[in-house]
Amino acid sequence: MKAFTLDHADSSASAITAMAAGARTIAGGTNLVDLMKLQVEVPDKLVSIRSIGLNDITQDDDGLLIGALVSNADCAADTRVRQSWPLLAKAILAGASPQLRNRATTGGNLCQRTRCGYFYDTTQACNKREPGRGCAAREGFNRIHAVLGTSEACIATYPGDMAVAMLALDAVVLVDGPGGAREIPIARFHRQPGDDPSRDNVLEDGELITAVRLPAPTGGVQVYRKVRDRASYAFALVSVAADVTMVQGRIARCALAFGSLGTVPWRDAAVEDLLVGETPSPALYTRAAEVLLKDARGFGANDFKIPLTARALAATLHEATKG
């Protein structure tokens, strides 16, 4: 771990000022501190934002506003979340451990970095960690890697659960920064790697996440299906977040997001368009999977994710539509 200074901001304005002076923000630190120990991340200035507020959940006619510093545990336990956006609570509770969820925050979780083993190991080539050094994962042990949205430079996944549910729920990320406040639909928040995998998301330098807004609930059946190697405390091999409304035996509305499948939380409008208006059946699920996975490409050890995703999608749609 490199030596660093730690300051404490008391408001988002003071945090933004500190960031302008070169500080990295730290909230729960559940990911950043690990990366600092391994010297994957080497910030020399940190500013803690734990005391800047932004830790309330408020509801109005437009939906729910979740402060960036609300812990994952508090968010998943919130009665309003559990009643009206159960998908989000389910996804959060499928991740990490109680200790980590107590510490981890809403904003921090959106910014968590990949679990690619080559990213974490400074002896290995990684364009995300060191742009231009190459990608050792493409031809390496890539069992957990992406099959959609990859590039020559990077095949790492966004590994989390919370953001996948938020994507299916059409969440909006609220940020503030030197250029003022702005809103980013979560579908545009995470970045596909392209030729610059070092930037995981579209936050500009000095921008701070202040909240996440969920639009009014759809009233659909919400299912989060996380497929993993062990029953708990493992990242997804693939996950499916579904919010499905049935009317008279047909799919009237459908939102589907996928985790650990692509380089970013993945949503495909063509899949949803195909499903809407149809009567659920195994054949329909197969057609949906074919559309979803038409551009999917495995890199050896992760080839299995393609048939696995088709199966997980079928299981999820079956559960969400069986009434």
Next chain:
Amino acid sequence: MRLPQDDTFNSPDTTNLLDRGSQGVIAKPLDRPEGPLKVSGSATYSAEWKSDHCAEGVLVLASIAQGTVKTIHKDAVLSMPGVLAVLADEAMTRRSTQGTAGEAPVQGVQTVEYFAQPIALVVAENFEQARDAALTLEVEYAPSDTPVAFDPESADAEVELAPDTEPVEGGDLDQAMRDAAFAIDVEYETPGHASAAMEPHATIAQWKGDDLVLHGSYQMLSYNVKEIADCLSMAPENVRIIAPYVGGGFGSKLGITHEAVAAAIASKQLARPVRVVMTRQQVFETVMRRSETRQRIRLAADETGKLIGLGHEALVSNLPDEEFAEPVTQATEFLYSGENRLLKVDVARISRMTAGSVRAPGEAVGMQVLEAAMDELAQATGIDPVELRKHNIADKVPVEGTPYSSRMLAEALDQGAKAFGWDQRRPKPCQTREGDWWIGMGMASAARVNMLVEAEARVTLKADGTALVETDQTDIGTGSYAILGQIAGEMLGLPIDRVKVLLGDTSLPAGAGSGGSFGAISTGSAVLRACEMIREKLAKALGCTEDALELKDGLASGGGKSRAYPDLLAGKDLAETGSIKPGDTADDFSQASYGAFFAEVAVNAFTGETRVRRMTGAFGFGRVLNAKTARSQCLGGMVWGIGSALTEELAFDLRDGHLVNHDLAEYHVPVHADVPAIEVILLEERDAAASPLQAKGVGELGICGAAGSIANAVYNACGARVRSFPLTLDKIIPHLPDPFTEAG
């Protein structure tokens, strides 16, 4: 009555003294005396000892797999804040030490033999400074001209018969396979495993003149002292190791490893205490791995399912010249009948960290594969898997003809089957569906060789009527404190709160150490013998024969007299050192602990995820010394069995030989949610040939075959016969029926 000097175990001991005790503490499910310290965080583990002015060392690992260290750019880091030294001493260890070596492993860190091998130690005032400097240090290498293969399956890997072994050959296996009514010829794979002990390897070294004192995390102190002394070219008498609490070992701490010698050298050079704690990643990358295995099993059975032939051939790996080779076929030698046989282990020479003992070396992976293949034979013959195994229990060890000591395999199979409800199993796959899950049952036999090794212990009956047991035996979380106290309490007629046990200090008599499941029975036998000598003296002081002597609650009775110990001892402590050495019983009998596993699993019809729903294990391992700690050992073994069956796998990148999943986030051991209700049945048994305690080893038994029962249950659930462990979902999916089909 045995003579005190008769410490070699040459004939079965049927005196059964522990069954004649009056105190009633032996076998009782007593709590560990040190338990409250451990759960309250106040037991002092190796890195936690306070040492004034202690400097911190961090190992530097090679970023290449094979070659020579040409230049270490020390100066750049020596100017960093707090950095005291950069050491690359040729006495530092290059490989890890095998269990019971008692001598230095390969030393010299200028040569690199595997990726992430330690090549230097950076010492600084605090840990963060040392780690920063270690990661910053620039090193230049010259790659090797004669590279060793990374992949044991590669044509470039040299393969030889496992050192110091001979194949077991009997009759004509090929002919038996041709003659067989049912023949199974299958190949299975198991991956490399990490010990994954909770406490990372750590040592605090401190010199007092020519004497070296180490607080460290080790399993076998009397050997470890010799290994460290040999590395440093000093006398073992000048080395003392203090290790009263060890946070798990699972084989990885049998011999000394890199941090110990590095800390000692640094401490000498800096003339101050030095602590070296390995990071989790360093433990995974440098210490010890269980070899991956490829195993061919051939089973030739007659029309009744009786084995007439049995083949078990394995390919394992290790570094060049390393003598250890995973003894995959160890239990196959004696478990089942079949005189026509070929059992053999070959070892491929590759460039990965040292392969050595990890959790029941041999049986853990050998039994899981043999028992999976036996399930294939049961399927082929249509015989119930439990009956098939009972049908194949041999009268004497095939080929060798050695008789067995006490053996409870049939009882374990019967009692386990009954408790589990095996009769509810539906023999064909895909018969039971609950929602999205296929449900199935499987079983396997358990077997693990029994070993008695040399050990000493001192027992003092103090003038105040309490007892003190002293030995350098370690407690690696297994219950040594509890069971040694219980043996002394039973033999000396003392309630357990009047017996104190001191362990883990080489200034005490040399116990067996913790390894190979032999610690309890070996060191326990030494305690028993010391107590026998004390009893003899008490009988004499009381004026009765030893047969007439009865000891209970601190009162000696016999010959019509009765006196309390303080009175009888008249102000003097009575101390005796007992010892045990293995003798003829080791060769005259095939000794092993036995058992049976039963597992119920659920396999997701869509995703192939497998979750164990319940398990039952029934085990016979001679006398139970403490029913609670023995049960815990069995439980722990079965949990490791879940890992071995479903998740654990060391993943190496075959391009540069580095270990990709080098931490507990990506090397998946079972977590709480993976571990269902587990029932453990301890069978009543006495094995007079195994040890003077009539007890056998139990530490490793619970893993030896457990994964096989789970694999067999997966087949029963969904028809997926996967011959490559672990049974991850990607291997199961191709075998699954359409998820929308109904059961039956």
